[in-house]
Amino acid sequence: MGTMLQKSGLKPGEIPELKNIEHPEMIAAVHRAYIDAGSQVVYANTFGANRRKLAKTGHSVAEVVSAGVRLAKKESGEKAFVALDIGPLGELLEPLGTLTFEDAYDQFAEMMEAGVAAGADLVVIETMTDLYEAKAALLAAKEHTKLPVIVTMSFDASGRTFTGCTVAAMAHTLEGLGADAIGINCSLGPVELLPLLRELRRNTLLPVIAKPNAGLPDPTDGHYDLSADDFASAMALILREGADIVGGCCGTNPDYIRALRQVLSEKKDVRRVYEPRSVVCTPTVTLPMDRIRVIGERINPTGKKRFQQALLENDLNYIVDVAIQQLDAGAEILDVNVGYPGVDEVTMLPRVVKALQAAVDAPLQLDSANPQALEAALRVYNGKAAVNSVNGKEESLNVILPLVKKYGAAVVGLTLDEDGIPDTAEKRFAIAEKILSRALALGIPQQDVWIDCLTLTVSAQQEQAEETLRAVAMVRNQLGLQTLLGVSNISFGLPNRLLMTQTFLIRALHAGLTLPIVNPNQKDIMDAIAAFRVLNGEDAQSKRYVARFADTQTESKPAAGFTMTLDDAILRGLKTEAGRMAREALKTEAPLSLVERHLIPALDKVGVDYEQGKVFLPQLLSAAQAAQAVFEEIKTVLANTGAETVSKGKIIIATVQGDIHDIGKNIVRTVLENYGYTVIDLGKDVPPEKVVSAAKEHCAKLVGLSALMTTTLPAMEETIAQLRRMDAPPAVMVGGAVVTESWAHSVGADHYAKDARAAVAIARQVFGE
Amino acid sequence: MTIPISEVLRYLGASAADEAARLAVGQAAEELAAALAPCFVYKVFSVEHTDSGAFLPEAGLFLPGAMAKTMLQGCNRAALLCCTLGAAFDRLLRMTQARDMAKAAILNACGSAYAEAGCDEAEKEIASRYPGMYLTDRFSPGYGDLPLTLQPDFIAALDAGRRLGVTVTDSLLMLPAKTVTAVIGLSESPQPARIRGCGFCALKEHCAYRERGTHCGI
Numbered sequence: 001m002g003t004m005l006q007k008s009g010l011k012p013g014e015i016p017e018l019k020n021i022e023h024p025e026m027i028a029a030v031h032r033a034y035i036d037a038g039s040q041v042v043y044a045n046t047f048g049a050n051r052r053k054l055a056k057t058g059h060s061v062a063e064v065v066s067a068g069v070r071l072a073k074k075e076s077g078e079k080a081f082v083a084l085d086i087g088p089l090g091e092l093l094e095p096l097g098t099l100t101f102e103d104a105y106d107q108f109a110e111m112m113e114a115g116v117a118a119g120a121d122l123v124v125i126e127t128m129t130d131l132y133e134a135k136a137a138l139l140a141a142k143e144h145t146k147l148p149v150i151v152t153m154s155f156d157a158s159g160r161t162f163t164g165c166t167v168a169a170m171a172h173t174l175e176g177l178g179a180d181a182i183g184i185n186c187s188l189g190p191v192e193l194l195p196l197l198r199e200l201r202r203n204t205l206l207p208v209i210a211k212p213n214a215g216l217p218d219p220t221d222g223h224y225d226l227s228a229d230d231f232a233s234a235m236a237l238i239l240r241e242g243a244d245i246v247g248g249c250c251g252t253n254p255d256y257i258r259a260l261r262q263v264l265s266e267k268k269d270v271r272r273v274y275e276p277r278s279v280v281c282t283p284t285v286t287l288p289m290d291r292i293r294v295i296g297e298r299i300n301p302t303g304k305k306r307f308q309q310a311l312l313e314n315d316l317n318y319i320v321d322v323a324i325q326q327l328d329a330g331a332e333i334l335d336v337n338v339g340y341p342g343v344d345e346v347t348m349l350p351r352v353v354k355a356l357q358a359a360v361d362a363p364l365q366l367d368s369a370n371p372q373a374l375e376a377a378l379r380v381y382n383g384k385a386a387v388n389s390v391n392g393k394e395e396s397l398n399v400i401l402p403l404v405k406k407y408g409a410a411v412v413g414l415t416l417d418e419d420g421i422p423d424t425a426e427k428r429f430a431i432a433e434k435i436l437s438r439a440l441a442l443g444i445p446q447q448d449v450w451i452d453c454l455t456l457t458v459s460a461q462q463e464q465a466e467e468t469l470r471a472v473a474m475v476r477n478q479l480g481l482q483t484l485l486g487v488s489n490i491s492f493g494l495p496n497r498l499l500m501t502q503t504f505l506i507r508a509l510h511a512g513l514t515l516p517i518v519n520p521n522q523k524d525i526m527d528a529i530a531a532f533r534v535l536n537g538e539d540a541q542s543k544r545y546v547a548r549f550a551d552t553q554t555e556s557k558p559a560a561g562f563t564m565t566l567d568d569a570i571l572r573g574l575k576t577e578a579g580r581m582a583r584e585a586l587k588t589e590a591p592l593s594l595v596e597r598h599l600i601p602a603l604d605k606v607g608v609d610y611e612q613g614k615v616f617l618p619q620l621l622s623a624a625q626a627a628q629a630v631f632e633e634i635k636t637v638l639a640n641t642g643a644e645t646v647s648k649g650k651i652i653i654a655t656v657q658g659d660i661h662d663i664g665k666n667i668v669r670t671v672l673e674n675y676g677y678t679v680i681d682l683g684k685d686v687p688p689e690k691v692v693s694a695a696k697e698h699c700a701k702l703v704g705l706s707a708l709m710t711t712t713l714p715a716m717e718e719t720i721a722q723l724r725r726m727d728a729p730p731a732v733m734v735g736g737a738v739v740t741e742s743w744a745h746s747v748g749a750d751h752y753a754k755d756a757r758a759a760v761a762i763a764r765q766v767f768g769e
Numbered sequence: 770m771t772i773p774i775s776e777v778l779r780y781l782g783a784s785a786a787d788e789a790a791r792l793a794v795g796q797a798a799e800e801l802a803a804a805l806a807p808c809f810v811y812k813v814f815s816v817e818h819t820d821s822g823a824f825l826p827e828a829g830l831f832l833p834g835a836m837a838k839t840m841l842q843g844c845n846r847a848a849l850l851c852c853t854l855g856a857a858f859d860r861l862l863r864m865t866q867a868r869d870m871a872k873a874a875i876l877n878a879c880g881s882a883y884a885e886a887g888c889d890e891a892e893k894e895i896a897s898r899y900p901g902m903y904l905t906d907r908f909s910p911g912y913g914d915l916p917l918t919l920q921p922d923f924i925a926a927l928d929a930g931r932r933l934g935v936t937v938t939d940s941l942l943m944l945p946a947k948t949v950t951a952v953i954g955l956s957e958s959p960q961p962a963r964i965r966g967c968g969f970c971a972l973k974e975h976c977a978y979r980e981r982g983t984h985c986g987i
Contacts, residue, residue, distance in 0.1 A: 162934025658940030
């Protein structure tokens with residue numbers, strides 16, 4: 001459509017969808033030409049007819065979409081199906097941009113409603129480059145229409161979209177969410193698309209679509225290099241490769257479709273090389289369950305005071321740190337549990353999921369007893385997740401499995417039911433079978449059902465250890481399913497727990513445990529898994545094992561004879577060392593004294609060196625991060641003793657509305673936090689009202705605002721004005737690339753912070769030190 | 770394409786003689802170059818000169834103001850260029866920030882230098898496609914009096930949304946973050962350097978380099 005409209009005189013910058021209303025004859029002619037050429041499905045001219053693009057046109061989404069679909073219907077009659085065409089919104093979703101998943105969903109839903117009302121035969125979601133946006137659109141289609149839905153995304157020749165999404169991740173995510181056909185459009189010519197099509201067919205059982213461009217564009221003038229005949233010959237190869245639905249994207253016209261019709265007879269029913277294996281994924285990481293996969297258990301508040309405190313204080317950075325530590329220690333999937341009295345899981349679980357997927361690249365296992373929390377988290381998860389858990393109780397099966405089916409997740413089935421945990425392996429196996437059959441009945445693929453045969457504490461129920469291991473072996477050998485165990489439960493109440501846990505783990509792996517849920521920060525546990533991976537042949541030539549035990553040095557060590565102090569460790573930015581020394585020091589020294597006598601003097605020294613140009617910014621930040629490790633030790637001690645947090649005062653910081661460059665603000669946060677201030681970071685693109693309400697809520701004495709672009713300075717000014725109107729306005733400091741001291745004062749800011757060090761000086765002044 | 774280390778050190782305010790800094794930057798630059806490469810698109814348009822600026826008819830784009838007028842005087846053609854490190858860089862930077870802010874600050878500076886290096890590469894390619902033509906300095910919306918409001922039409926003229934994944938927010942910021950748009954005039958006669966140096970710079974009043982008695986190198 002786009003190519004044809006440009007030929008018909010569409011000018012750059014014009015909105016093509018408005019032609020549905022202004023020049024319907026122009027659109028009708030294009031449809032007619034394609035139907036005459038033999039198109040069996042025509043896409044209505046609705047690609048970009050979304051709320052954002054139509055905002056300033058005076059036309060509503062319903063009006064433009066409806067006109068587009070009706071035009072196509074009128075031309076196609078009985079000869080072709082009409083697809084409601086849905087393209088990207090033209091604005092990037094979080095975390096890349098600022099559009100929320102929920103807003104994107106609403107915009108797509110509006111288009112879906114209009115398309116259905118106008119009589120579309122199917123929905124096509126196309127040219128997507130962000131899996132998250134494709135998911136929002138697909139969910140909107142499934143929830144607002146009953147029509148078949150096709151989703152195609154655009155990849156480069158390396159097999160990734162602009163946002164890094166792989167073909168495999170797309171396939172597993174979209175098939176799980178219930179797309180009826182999936183494929184690839186735009187970006188490439190047919191020749192370049194061929195290998196990607198093969199990859200796609202290896203990862204899905206759905207019909208696949210290939211709708212490439214007319215070759216590659218010339219860099220200077222944008223013309224595509226394949227003629228209609230060349231295009232059709234190349235498409236014949238695509239058909240022979242097993243494509244089920246074909247078409248042409250940019251640079252093609254009705255001649256190309258006519259030529260394509262000529263080669264349709266080339267279509268072959270090519271046998272698919274599809275291995276049914278369970279997969280969880282993020283857009284960039286696809287993890288098949290084809291070997292032992294370690295699930296990290298540490299994102300869980302049970303028995304962890306510091307974690308509980310972080311949850312109650314909404315401290316997502318702490319949770320992200322826990323995730324990073326586990327991944328660095330070898331976890332491949334992260335279990336995420338935020339259930340704790342006083343925490344609303346329905347809002348917290350999705351919030352944590354969003355924070356985690358912005359910062360780390362690992363599939364998540366959503367762990368909650370609350371179905372609403374699970375659904376809220378499944379909605380916003382970007383990729384294919386696992387759900388922990390369903391069990392053999394009717395209520396659980398009836399509520400959890402439909403969610404798993406709808407969002408296309410894998411699910412952990414616990415072998416317990418209304419009568420509790422059975423005491424024999426056979427009875428647990430029977431529950432596993434029941435869970436599996438109920439899942440299959442709903443259309444959940446067999447491989448996506450994972451079974452947890454439940455570890456009981458050996459000091460309390462000694463004979464049950466053996467039953468658990470037997471059940472694992474039965475589930476693995478007889479049903480062929482993935483098996484999980486939370487192994488550390490085994491050793492409660494015994495001395496030398498680690499030895500008991502490790503021994504049980506090794507036996508369980510031998511019995512057929514594939515997904516151990518462990519604390520990966522325990523080296524002995526991960527050592528045992530590393531050794532097992534050699535013995536079972538996963539670790540070819542023992543490469544990973546050898547690498548694991550090769551002498552590695554991550555932080556520079558001081559020369560022999562030099563006795564390092566805590567101050568030295570901070571000055572040198574040695575995070576691990578600083579944390580370890582703080583842990584030692586806290587045995588004899590009070591937390592506050594540690595901060596005042598060591599931490600702050602050391603940071604000040606680096607700060608002065610920075611101001612004098614003796615060290616550069618990253619060194620200042622390294623020192624700040626070493627200080628952060630010290631603070632983390634202090635917080636743990638305080639959380640365990642139930643004492644008040646050490647805080648010198650609350651500071652709110654934000655990158656102003658419209659601005660999305662936030663690294664400068666994040667640097668300021670890192671440094672301020674390590675001087676002992678509690679920093680409430682509102683993030684980027686923050687509306688003035690939100691800054692004001694946060695200032696009120698936290699009674700903050702100081703607010704810091706950052707702006708990078710001249711275009712967002714007015715938003716900074718407005719935020720200051722609104723803060724000034726508060727009954728007891730906080731002091732305001734501002735900074736950012738384009739902010740100058742004189743401008744800062746002219747708009748009523750109290751302080752101008754040229755860098756993070758200056759922000760510390762201002763904080764000291766405001767909080768009186 | 771290489772990332773100029775000394776350029777990055779200058780962005781970070783580190784002395785060129787600081788060996789530790791040079792080492793840290795070198796390592797980050799190496800990792801970045803291995804992870805991704807800048808992508809660019811450009812298109813060459815004819816230029817019509819007007820009293821208040823320059824018009825590119827095939828793009829339907831008017832470049833208002835004295836800078837466009839001065840820069841493109843004597844040019845019958847102009848290239849519009851967009852270069853980006855893509856969403857992959859934003860992702861890398863976001864994830865690095867969660868792990869190590871010091872490393873992130875270095876990576877951020879490397880990214881800026883890398884995007885500029887990408888523009889240099891594109892410029893070379895344009896020059897090689899138009900032998901015998903002289904290129905003006907690059908200039909960009911948001912500098913001098915060339916307004917940032919051009920950005921959406923600029924991106925549309927290059928189809929950079931579809932070809933590079935570049936978007937413009939309502940507040941006229943481009944995403945992915947390390948994205949540069951620029952105009953380069955093509956002339957049949959040699960072009961003087963017109964906008965290099967502090968005298969032309971909008972930031973000269975509060976420039977950190979100038980405060981230290983140096984300059985940014987442009």
